[in-house]
Amino acid sequence: MHNKHKVKLEIDKLDQQILRCLIKDARIPYAEMAKDFGVSAATIHVRVEKMRQAGVIQSTKIVVNEQKLGYDVCCFIGIILKSAKDYDKVIAKLNEFDEVVEAYYTTGNYSIFIKVMTHTIEELHSVLAGKIQSIDEIQSTETLISLQNPILRDILP
Secondary structure (H helix, E strand, C coil), X not given: CCCCCCXXXXXCHHHHHXXXXXXXXXXXXXXXXHHHHCCCHHHHHHHHHHHHHCCCCCCCCCCCCCHHHCCCEEEEEXXXXXXXXXXXXXXXXXXXXXXXXXXXXXXXCCCEEEEEEECCHHHHHHHHHXXXXXXXXXXXXXXXXXXXXXXXXXXXX
């Protein structure tokens, strides 16, 4: 992934503190952070804008609980391609499936490693057989079903 932003930014202690607060709660008022860190709200605003311009802060989004939306099955699928040159074509096809929520180009046994979310095991089977394994450029797949997600966190700056 190359960064389209040209601004190079040195992250200092205040920037780190701001990022940690925003990662915990993106809705925290600048005035509250300013009070906690002993600076003005304007300083917080300027710092946040600089980090946006530099691409350090890419977006602000809500995090949903997949299980409360009925997505009870999380799995990871290792994909072996028939040929390395098929990578772009396979990624484009995988991108069409809403159930594929993450994809990685990896070293090791698999060319592509994806994360898939479905409501049920039956739906997972349908996605695997009817969508993923029907991609001609895929030689084989290995599916690992997640039983728990005991660690899930954002990287701390």
